[in-house]
Amino acid sequence: MDRIRIVGGSKLNGTIPISGAKNAALPLMIAGLLSEETLILDNVPRLADVAQLQRILGNHGVDIMSAGKRPGAQEYQGQTLHISAADIIDTTAPYELVSRMRASFWVIAPLLARMHEAKVSLPGGCAIGTRPVDLLIMALEKLGAEIAIDGGYVIAKAPGGLKGAAIDFPKVTVSGTHVALMAATLAKGTTVITNAACEPEILDVADCLNKMGARVTGAGTPRIVIEGVTKLHGTRHTVLPDRIETGTYAMAVAMTGGDVLLAGARPELLQSALDVLTQAGAVITASNEGIRVARNGAGIQPVTVSTAPFPGFPTDLQAQLMALMACAKGSSHITETIFENRFMHVQELARFGARIHLNGETATIDGIAKLRGAPVMATDLRASVSLVIAGLVAEGETMVNRVYHLDRGFERLEEKLSGCGASIERISD
Template identity: 70%
Template sequence: MDRIRIRGGNTLNGTIHISGAKNAALPLMIAALLTEDTLTLHRVPRLADVRLLQRILGNHGVDITVAGKRSGQNGRDGETLRISAKVIADTTAPYELVSKMRASFWVLAPLLARCGEAKVSLPGGCAIGTRPVDLHILAMEKLGAEIAIDAGYVVARAPKGLKGGHIAFPKVSVGATHAALMGAVTAKGDTVIENAAREPEIGDVAQCLVKMGAVIEGIGSSTLKIKGVPRLHGAEHAVIADRIEAGTYAMAAAMTGGVVKLAGARIDTLDEVMTVMRSSGVDVEAANDGLKVKRNGSGLAPIKVETEPYPGFPTDLQAQLMALTTRARGTSIIRETIFENRFMHVQELARLGADIQLHGDTAEIRGVDRLTGAQVMATDLRASVSLVIAALVAEGETTLHRVYHLDRGFETLEDKLKACGADIERLSSH
């Protein structure tokens, strides 16, 4: 099992190129199930989750080719996937595949829309909370599907096809919004989705569905109106820049000092993140094709933040922000309102010398003068990168174990940081 070793103390200076967003790439790949034609996706990040989803889609009979580099293209542009679901060979998504990645449950809606039936395993437990699928089921039932739970599987049927309906979510859910969209675009009649999630990645998927022939109004808002069409066709689409990756590297730059340009970052998707960082004393400004981050000379100020659905502060950056606040001059308060178990990084940050007290869904972080290197263990994707941010300033050497969590969501992380001056290397186990 690979490890990452970091020797702290170096400032970061240079340019980091932001990859395509994992949280858009995965549902975009799943959307290919909606058409017999080929969907071509550019700027797909090279991630373990993308590879796993390729295998999951292959189980349904989907052909995926990874295009070679085009002339003038380099590794930072991600990959081009050509996805063809001409024939759906199997409408069952088995437990052994769904249990490895929760997002694979999202195949339920397009399989149901395309084939009139689907049998998808319940995802089971999850390290950062239960994240139930009841809202996915609600959406499909509102579109006329008959749903039963049988031996750990969601069995869905719509033998005469899905039909338009009114879906009002009792709470905001990214996954359920994706499901509702994919179910509604080829349903008979009109659909209204209320209290839809507004994340930019949902907007990106909706824009791609429009290129495929869908009729969607209200993209980017909490009310989506969809006019069902008989079929979708193929399209070509480039994945939106990853705002979570951009925010992560912005915090790494703020932690170490120096000046880092985040090339390709979409500033319009980072408003709240930039507001919080500026309040902590970090200079964040627009640059040509991206964002420039530098920490001013007076150190980091404490902050008070709670995670919220977009456009609020994202839960996917909570752990990284907590790492940053461990060195602030004073006490910071971070409240996690999205996932109930998303403080597992706290104990590992404490191993580096952080002073953090937990009170239910709230963390109280007292800034310390120094962090020191230690052996630490990644517990989930975002927690793992928070440990990298802390290790960049920790005195001595930090070794991060279970880095497969990192590989699920960050493309060539150590290469990007090393290019800006970090002393970081991957240690492969043989």
């Protein structure tokens, strides 16, 4: 099992290239099932979740060719995937594949839309709360699917194909919006999704679907309208930059001090998080090249933040902000409104000496002058990177165990940080 060893105390200076967004790449890959022609995706990050989804799609008969960097291309441009779902040989997504990654459940939408049937295992656990699939099933039923749950599998049929419908989500759901959007592209008639999630990754998927011949308007707003078409064709699409990776490295720079260009980052994708960082004392400058983050001399100021759906402060940056606030001059308050159980990093941050008090869904963090290095354990994807951020400033050595969580969502984390002066290395046992 790999571990990451960090010796704290170095400022970060230089350039960190931002990878393609995991949360856009996964649904974009799944959208490849909607067409028998080839979908080419550029800037796909090399992550454990992407590799796992390639295995899942391969099980359905999808042919995926991965091209590395082209001659003369820069190191960090991600990979290019050629996804060809000409012949879908199997409409079952088995438990042993789906159980490892929740997003793989979404294959139910394109399989049902194109093949009129699907049998998909209920997704496996995720440490940060229940995240049920009931809203996804509700959306598919609205589109005319007949759905039964049997032996841990969702069995969906739409003998005459799906039909356009009005889908009103009782609460904002990113996965529900992705599923409804993909399923509706090939449905007969018009679908209107209200209370849709507005995340940039949904807009990115809709842009790609439109290039494939879909007729989607309103993505990125709470009301999305989809006019169904009979078939989609292939296209080429570049995955947008990862706003969570951007925010994570921005917080690492705010934590350690220094001056780093986050190359390729787009400020409009995470403005609320950048505003919070500015409040905390970081200097943020946007340019054509990306986002520059610096913290000179001044200490970290405390902030009060609640997580919220886009364009609010992302739940996926909550743990990283908490690590940053552990060294602020005063008391900070962070309220988590999206997921229950999303404070598992608190007890691990406490091992560094952080002073964090939980009351329901609000954490109060009393900043201290110095964190101390410690052996810690990654509990989920975003929490684990908060331990890395703490380790970058902690006195002495920090050992982060169970880093496979990190590999799910951060491409070449140690390389990117050590390239800017951090003392960080991966140890493979």
